[in-house]
Structures are given as structure tokens and as C-alpha cells.
Amino acid sequence: MPTALIILAAGQGTRMNSDLPKVLHQIAGAPLLVHAMKSGASLAPDRTVVVAGHGADQVKAAALDWDDRVQVALQTEQLGTGHAVLQARQALSGFQGDVIVLYGDTPFIAPETLEKMIAARQHHAVVVLGFQAADPGRYGRLVMTGDVLEKIVEYKDASEAERAITLCNSGVVAADAQTLFDLLDAVSNDNAAGEYYLTDVPGIARARGLTATVVTCDEAETLGIDTRAALAQAEGIFQTRARTEALDNGVTLQAPDTVIFAHDTVIGRDTVIEPNVVFGPGVTVESGARVRAFSHLEGCHISRGAIVGPYARLRPGAELAEDVRIGNFVEVKNATLATGAKVNHLSYIGDATIGAGTNVGAGTITCNYDGVMKHHTTIGERAFIGSNTMLVAPVEIGDEAMTASGSVITEDVPAGDLAVAREKQTNKTGLARRLMEKLRVIKAKGLN
């Protein structure tokens, strides 16, 4: 059975106290919306419709950035969750199959939970995701008879007896697309909030002789983010899980609580991550590598046996082959380093290709930017770049070539050659001592 996702993301999120639409606040380097899209993606949906309203242009851009097949429907006025779902109807015209409604501010719904809901759909027209709430507060209450969901009652509209129910509505619903839209057509806004409630759907389904049921999940999955405090809590939950997962996968974390993961970090077994390492998005580390303390990595790939840091910065496009060494205070961006290449101290390597076994001396800089355009530096195999070399790109250094320390290299260096591009040294006999004596005399006479 084909499935489609409708992700509600039109709300402003006033309590975030932010200019940014709520669903674009990030956990582990990805917007909340992307987390919701990722949990839904486990169902391999045929279509995904994001319902945007507040900050729709930004929300649309973020959704498409993650998945360019996503459709975005506009809800110009936020008239309620039922109204929001109806805005996706046109985008889903012609679609036959199940729809699951998710929320752009609810990042932790587990794929297995959604699979359970789809499985329950075989026997019930409407399936709602519920949870036993520790503090039911203002959640919608699920009114059950056995395993039949009779209706959902919003807190504002609930009687005392209904408010005593602890089985609560997560908001996530699954139903056949046609059925869901037909039922939503019958939803009115005659309630305490004056909104078109999606939660009226099960009751209307029951009145029409259709069946509705509840699949339950852990309350933690249903955490919705509407304050900065909840965002911080969610970040903590994500990080705790990511650390546990890394440890379970055979990664050594010397101080797990100090390592920050991104939503998509991949680390192979027997890799060691030292304290205070930050992974931005898009990092893959193969097995048996070591990332030393205080390194910051994003958009890069580290191969088996490579050692990075301490205090290294790998930026997008840094591609390290096996046994590469990147040392302290080295920044690498959009650069490929072949097997065994070393850049051990205080260097900037940007827009470059470095051959196998090449050693780049301390303080070397690839001068890649002329103020307008970026240029490439190519260094061959087994080359030796002397300390404090400025490689003014575009420039090419051949295999087994050398540059003298302190050189400013503006022309290509053929393979096997030594390039010296600095002022030749002259020693002035005794001048240092004479100069010092003169300066001391000036100071003593107070003439300075």
C-alpha cells in the first residue's frame, strides 16, 4: 500500500520568542522539520506534503533542501490542525493509499511506531498514536471502549471524567487518504477553541460506522518543541542517544558527555573519539581512526587509521585517505589528502589536492582566494613543503618536489625540483651587538 506523509508546520511558535519559524530551530544540526521528515522517511513514502504558514518561504526552502521531491502546501491562516491537513488535499490529488499526519515540531517519533500504525491500519479505518502521559495536562484525551477509539476530546472541551483519562493524543494519525479528507470535510469549528480539530476525525469515523483504534508509544517519542527549554531538552535527549549508539557500535568515547554529534554522524568501530569533539553535519569516520581532543568537524570524511587533532578543524569537502595526519591548529576545507599525507601544525589547506606521503610543514597556507575567486593548489606525491610556505593558487607542486621554508610560491614547481622563493640571507658582521649598545646609550641618556 502506498503511503504519503502530511507534516504540519504552519504554526508560529510564539513561545520560542524567535524570528525563525519554530520548525526551523535545530537539534543536532538539522531543523526540527528535517527530524520529522526523517522519521517519516522510514516508511518510504510515495509523497510528502509539508503544510507551511508562518515563514512559509523559509520552511519551504529547508524542506526542499532536505528532499527536493517534497511538496509544500500553504496554510495562510492557522484555523486548526484539521484545517491544516485539508490544505494538503490538492497536493495529494490522485494519490491512493494511506496518509500519516506528522508534526514539524515533534522530532522523535520512532520508525517502528509508524510501522505499527500502518500495520494497525489493516483492521481499522483510523489509527491514532497515543501515549500514557505522566502529566496529562492539556493534551487531548483518548476515549476508548476496549481497543476501539470512540473519540478524542480536547482538554478545553473535556468533562471532569474525561480529563481524568491519562491515555493522551500525540496528534499523529493514519488513515486512507480519501477517507481522511472525507471525514475532515465534516469537521466544524464549533468548539471551545473555535478551531477545525483534526481530533474530531475518529469520532466522525465512528458515527459513520468506521473503526478507529490507538497504537501507543513511549511518551518520550511524542515530545513536541514549543519553548527554548524544550529545544534544549530535546538536544540533550538526542545527544544521549547518539552517544549510547556510538558506544554500542564499538566506538570509544573517552568522555561521552563532552562529544557533540550531528543528526547524521557515522563512525566506524574501533575509532577513538577524545574529549570535546564537535561533529557538525555530514561527517563520516571510518574504523580505526582517532579524533583527538577539541576538534571540530563538518562535511568531511576520515578514512581508516587517520589521526586528526587535537584542535583540528575539518570543513566541508575535507577528504582524508588512510593514515593521513592532521595536527593541531590545522584547518582543511575542500581538499583531498591521499594516503599517509601529513599536515601536522598550524596550517590552512583549502581547495587543494595533496598526494600520498607528502609532508606539509608548519605554518603552510594555500592562498586560495584572490578576493573574488577561489583557486586550486595541487601537490604531488612524496613532496616536502617547507615550513611557512605560501602556496599562491593556482599552483602545482610536482611529485618529490620541495619548497624552501618561508617561500612564497607563485609558479609551478616541477617534479623533483627544490623551489626557493625568498630573499637570500646576508649576515652583517658584528652589527647586532653595535646596534644594541647604541640603543642602550640612547635609553640611558633619556633621549628616546
Ligand code: UD1
Ligand atoms: C494537538 C491536539 C491534541 C494533542 C496535541 C499533542 C488538536 C486539535 N489537538 O493539540 O489532541 O494532544 O496536539 O501535542 O489537534 N498547526 C498548523 N496549523 C494549524 C494549527 C496547528 O500547522 O492551523 C500545527 C502547529 O504548528 C503545531 C501542531 O500543528 O505544530 C499542533 O497544533 P497545536 O494547535 O499546537 O495543537 P495542540 O494544542 O498541541
